[in-house]
Amino acid sequence: MTRKEKDWVIKVQMMQLQSENPHLDDYYYQAYYHRLERKQAEEELLGGRNKQEPPKLVTPYIQKMEIYDSVVRIAGSLGQVAMSTCYSPRRAIDAVHHALQEEVPSLLLPQMFLQLLEVEETQRKMNLLPEEQVGGRVCVLQGLGSSGLSFREAEDEFLQVLCVRKGKKLTARLLPHLAREQAEEILVTVTRHLPFLMRKDALDESLPVLYGPLSEMVGRMTFSELIEVLQELTRPLAGSTELPLTMTFKNQFGISLLYALLSHGERLLSSDMPLEPHSGDFEKWTDTVFLVARELSQVPKTALVEPLFLPSNLLSLFCRYLDKQTIHRLEREGTAWCYS
Incomplete structure (x- = not known):
């Protein structure tokens, strides 16, 4: 040289x-x-x-450029093209560094999977214990399932988990081992974002895998907790007048979850157990039942799907709040199978 x-x-x-x-x-x-x-x-x-x-x-002085795009995205390309020169290598490095930081994958999914493996391994070992220690076994399993997981704080990440089939199956397997508060967080999240999850599940149709564990969680809810979950279905969607309730009638998982909520509410009201409701809970419950009946009567027979499970007490529920004329109208609209 x-x-x-x-x-x-x-x-x-x-x-x-x-x-x-x-x-x-x-x-x-x-x-x-x-x-x-x-x-x-x-x-x-x-x-x-x-x-x-x-x-x-002493480094040589180079005049700085006022505008510099170190990374350029070209429409239709599979990636991004980095444009840099020897005059500004640090900016190119920084741009790639920040891009990598933004694309860090969610840690919630592997965390849930590791937690499930630990719970199932502990369950396998504790199944060998004598029957006298069954109570302690349940406490240990719930403690393992609830440690280190917060679905409310990581709601966006959890929604991404529920967008894939494996994420739904993993959640369904983990739900029975979670603490009551965490299981309720999952139920509220699923109900709040039910329209979004149903759209994402249009091709996969794997949401029904969550019905079993979620319906068990519904059966353990108090009346006030039940009202809180039902309210998520009666709020209009953002930027629209359509109710999530209307969309549930056209989705098997959605209508099954709705019927499970209504059935549990009717079971609580028919029992002798003290409800301890909050102020306005009974009014919200009555409004919800009337709203469900109204929306149900407006759904075409061809668009109405059959639920995964049909509770037997729905007939007594609607007869309690609706008059005969309304029930006959529901029957004429093709929803008589709901009350058979």
């Missing part, structure tokens, strides 16, 4: 050392240089040497 070529290579390498924030990008050199300055200052104070400037790395 000629001297001119060597100087050009050295210049390019020196340009890469340029930084707008040297204390962050070049910390070790900056720390070394400050330590060297401090040592020389101490020697000068003691009179051990004459004052002189310590050697310092």
Whole structure:
């Protein structure tokens, strides 16, 4: 190489050392240089040497560009094209670094899977214990299932888990082992985002795998908790006047979950157990029953799907709140099978 070529290579390498924030990008050199300055200052104070400037790395000055796009996305391409030059390598590196940070996958799915493996392994070992220790076995399993998982704080990540078949199956397997509060968080999340989940499940049709464990959770809810979940189905969708309730009649999982909620409410009202309702719960329950009947009567017979399970107490529920004329109208609309 000629001297001119060597100087050009050295210049390019020196340009890469340029930084707008040297204390962050070049910390070790900056720390070394400050330590060297401090040592020389101490020697000068003691009179051990004459004052002189310590050697310092000098990088060539390059005029900064006001606008610089280090990463360009081209429509129709499979990835992204990085555009950089030797004059601004740090910006290109930083751009890739930040992009990688934004694309970090969710850790909730592997965390749920590891938790399930631990629970099932513990369950397998504890099944060998005597029957006298069954109560302690349940407590241990619920403690394992509830440790370290927060579905409310990671709601967006959990929704992405529910968008895939394996995520739904994993949730269904983990639900029986979760603490009551966590299982309720999952039920509220599923109900709140039911229209979104039903759209995502249009091709897969794997949402019914959640019906069994969720219906068991519904059966353990108090009346006030039940009203809270039902309210999620009666709120209009964002930017629309359509109710999630209307969409549930056209989806097998949706209508099955709705019937399970209504059936449990009727079972609570028919029992002698104290309900301890909050203020306005009975009014909300009555409004919900009337709303379900009204929306159900407006759904065409061809669009109405058959549920996974039909509770036997729905007839007594609607007869309790609706008059005969309304029930006859429901029958004429083709929903008589709901009450048979």
